[in-house]
Amino acid sequence: MRPLRRGTNLSRVAGFNEAVVIDAVRRAGDGLSRVEISEQTGLSAQTVSNIVRRMLESGLLLEGERVTHGLGKPRTPLVLHPNGRHAIGVHLDPLVTTLVLVDLRGDLAGHRQLPSPANRDPAEVLREIADAIPDLLAGAGVTLETVAGIGLASPGPVDLTRGRIVDPPHLASWRDIPAVELLEAAAGLPVLLDKDVIAAAVGERWTGATLGHAHSLFMYLSTGIGLGIAIDDTIIRGSTGNAGDIGHLIVADDGPLCTCGMRGCIGVTLSPAALVERAIAVSALGGSHLDAVRSTDPARIAESFDAFCALLDEGDARIAGIVQQSARQLAKGLTILANVMDTDVIAVGGPTWMRLREYLLPRLTGDTAAIPVHAAGYRPVTVVSTALGDDGTAIGAACLVLDRAYAPAVGSIALAR
Numbered sequence: 001m002r003p004l005r006r007g008t009n010l011s012r013v014a015g016f017n018e019a020v021v022i023d024a025v026r027r028a029g030d031g032l033s034r035v036e037i038s039e040q041t042g043l044s045a046q047t048v049s050n051i052v053r054r055m056l057e058s059g060l061l062l063e064g065e066r067v068t069h070g071l072g073k074p075r076t077p078l079v080l081h082p083n084g085r086h087a088i089g090v091h092l093d094p095l096v097t098t099l100v101l102v103d104l105r106g107d108l109a110g111h112r113q114l115p116s117p118a119n120r121d122p123a124e125v126l127r128e129i130a131d132a133i134p135d136l137l138a139g140a141g142v143t144l145e146t147v148a149g150i151g152l153a154s155p156g157p158v159d160l161t162r163g164r165i166v167d168p169p170h171l172a173s174w175r176d177i178p179a180v181e182l183l184e185a186a187a188g189l190p191v192l193l194d195k196d197v198i199a200a201a202v203g204e205r206w207t208g209a210t211l212g213h214a215h216s217l218f219m220y221l222s223t224g225i226g227l228g229i230a231i232d233d234t235i236i237r238g239s240t241g242n243a244g245d246i247g248h249l250i251v252a253d254d255g256p257l258c259t260c261g262m263r264g265c266i267g268v269t270l271s272p273a274a275l276v277e278r279a280i281a282v283s284a285l286g287g288s289h290l291d292a293v294r295s296t297d298p299a300r301i302a303e304s305f306d307a308f309c310a311l312l313d314e315g316d317a318r319i320a321g322i323v324q325q326s327a328r329q330l331a332k333g334l335t336i337l338a339n340v341m342d343t344d345v346i347a348v349g350g351p352t353w354m355r356l357r358e359y360l361l362p363r364l365t366g367d368t369a370a371i372p373v374h375a376a377g378y379r380p381v382t383v384v385s386t387a388l389g390d391d392g393t394a395i396g397a398a399c400l401v402l403d404r405a406y407a408p409a410v411g412s413i414a415l416a417r
């Protein structure tokens with residue numbers, strides 16, 4: 001038997017066949033009949049009938065209206081019961097803590113913002129998160145009984161086997177913190193931890209832009225840049241849970257100097273601080289911003305980046321030129337990654353992307369793209385914007401719980417009841 005991937009009290013709720021049924025119904029959107037489930041999953045009619053009966057009883061599925069098409073037998077579609085189960089997602093970010101509640105489909109049912117976790121006692125922050133949960137549930141009319149657990153998304157690196165946040169940038173007080181244990185004790189719910197970009201990729205696959213794609217990438221553009229990878233319908237976490245650390249992928253020969261000693265690494269080249277520095281260099285922004293972007297204070301950098309985006313929106317040609325150059329650099333990185341991983345769709349999200357996407361996306365994808373992301377040979381590669389927006393990572397954190405409990409993972413066959 002394969003060992004359990006992560007130490008957690010959250011067991012797979014569904015057996016493998018049940019998870020296969022949930023997966024088929026979830027992807028169908030407007031529901032599937034028992035016959036269609038049987039056809040799509042390869043499970044026998046009797047097995048499907050038994051599983052569906054159990055899931056209707058436990059509130060995971062709902063029976064829709066009977067529909068008759070022409071002379072065919074009437075069909076009764078089964079859909080996921082949105083209020084059958086819920087999950088809570090927490091995104092720890094140096095600027096703000098985001099707390100969300102999602103239903104079984106991954107749709108947002110509640111949202112709270114809590115103060116930044118930076119420079120604070122982690123145990124106190126996690127208690128504050130736990131204390132906000134009753135209000136979050138009450139606001140959505142949800143009771144604790146339907147909540148499957150909490151997903152916690154943190155900047156990496158994380159230690160999944162020990163449930164610890166190891167050494168996140170801009171969160172100095174969060175060094176080697178047993179976050180899973182602390183939050184489980186404070187909230188009384190099982191907790192799953194993952195690196196932020198991996199959580200976001202899971203959310204995008206559960207309910208967002210890469211739903212239905214077996215092979216996809218999710219790139220997160222923020223203070224740092226990371227990649228979430230899904231191959232053969234499986235999220236790739238790597239040996240320690242920190243896969244997708246692409247910060248040192250070189251995309252600009254003459255780019256800024258990186259801490260690794262090289263020039264033009266994607267992490268430093270496309271960071272908000274680097275974009276502001278480029279704007280200062282062409283005198284589009286004043287030198288007063290230099291202190292801010294070299295301060296490593298995320299709040300001050302964000303303020304300067306706001307000034308950069310405001311000029312872009314006003315049509316400043318110098319800023320537009322910088323964004324155009326950034327699109328080329330981003331396209332270079334995305335092309336390398338799409339080829340290495342042999343994926344056909346790449347979703348992009350994160351705060352930097354959300355501010356620049358209307359300028360970047362048309363340059364990267366589609367028939368009229370100026371700098372198309374392309375793959376070797378015949379494959380088209382589609383670049384899409386996150387479907388989950390600013391809360392994507394928190395929603396993804398909640399989807400970790402749904403994915404763990406209800407998705408058919410290959411490794412779960414040995415664990416299935």
Ligand SMILES: [Zn+2]
Binds near residue numbers: 247248259260262265
């Ligand atoms: Zn580097």
